[in-house]
Amino acid sequence: MALVRGLLGAKKIMSRSVTATTPKGFLAVYVGEDKVQKKRYIVPVSYLNQPTFQAMLSKSEEEFGFDHPMGGLTIPCPEDIFITVTSNLKGR
Numbered sequence: 001m002a003l004v005r006g007l008l009g010a011k012k013i014m015s016r017s018v019t020a021t022t023p024k025g026f027l028a029v030y031v032g033e034d035k036v037q038k039k040r041y042i043v044p045v046s047y048l049n050q051p052t053f054q055a056m057l058s059k060s061e062e063e064f065g066f067d068h069p070m071g072g073l074t075i076p077c078p079e080d081i082f083i084t085v086t087s088n089l090k091g092r
Contacts, residue, residue, distance in 0.1 A: 030074045031082045039079055040072075043086060052085050 022028050027045055032038035047053040056075050063076045075082060 028072045030072055031077065031079055033076055033078055038074060041082070041086075047086065047089055050089050053089065056082070056085065 022042060025045055026042045029041050029043055030038040031041055043053075048057075056077060057073075059077065060073065060075050
């Protein structure tokens with residue numbers, strides 16, 4: 001149930017954060033532990049089905065709920081970990 005709620009929340013956030021610079025089938029996420037500056041990444045929506053990405057979304061939900069300060073989906077983890085996780089997902 002929490003997964004469904006998380007995916008619905010992510011979809012709601014995605015609808016607010018989609019811009020001309022985010023291609024169809026992708027979503028923008030903001031990554032970083034710094035409260036002020038986070039880096040924007042574009043990831044395929046297919047990542048939402050991956051358990052490792054869902055774990056990062058759960059951490060985001062714990063920290064921010066569904067009120068993300070950047071206006072888009074914010075993932076509070078170090079950039080190097082995010083890059084490692086998403087790099088491993090590219091082959092799936």
